[in-house]
Amino acid sequence: MPELLAPPDVEPAVVAVLSVDPWWVGTEYEDDPNGSIRISATGGARPVTRVVVAPTVLVECWHDDEAEAWRIAQTAYARLAAAVGSTVAGVDFKHVASTLPNNNPDVNRPRMVRYQFLTEIHTRLVPLEG
Secondary structure, three states: OOOOEEOOOHHHHHHHHHOOOOOEEEOOOOOOOOOEEEEEEEEEOOOOOOOEEOEEEEEEEEEOOHHHHHHHHHHHHHHHHHOOOOEEOOEEOOEEEEOOOEEOOOOOOOOOEEEEEEEEEEEEOEEOOO
């Protein structure tokens, strides 16, 4: 039987790349006075090659100050671009392509400003465990 290959779990890798700054980073929203970043895997296109896939991740950045929310989004964008060539939490960051951050108000958090962007991470398939 051939080896079974699957996409890696990119959420923990993106959380690790972005967790070096003072704001909270995770896969669920946290109301942190320094600001918050939520990471959500959103799928992605078909495999790029037989061994490379391009999962898409939504990066949402909140703060109660608009300029600070923008700075968080800028920093997150730059950190993901700088991750190219590294391996974090089992994910090879072979290529990263992000849309530009956009201001997208969050109706569930009216006192917070939210900038968000999509990031496509080209990475290798990994052997299926289990």
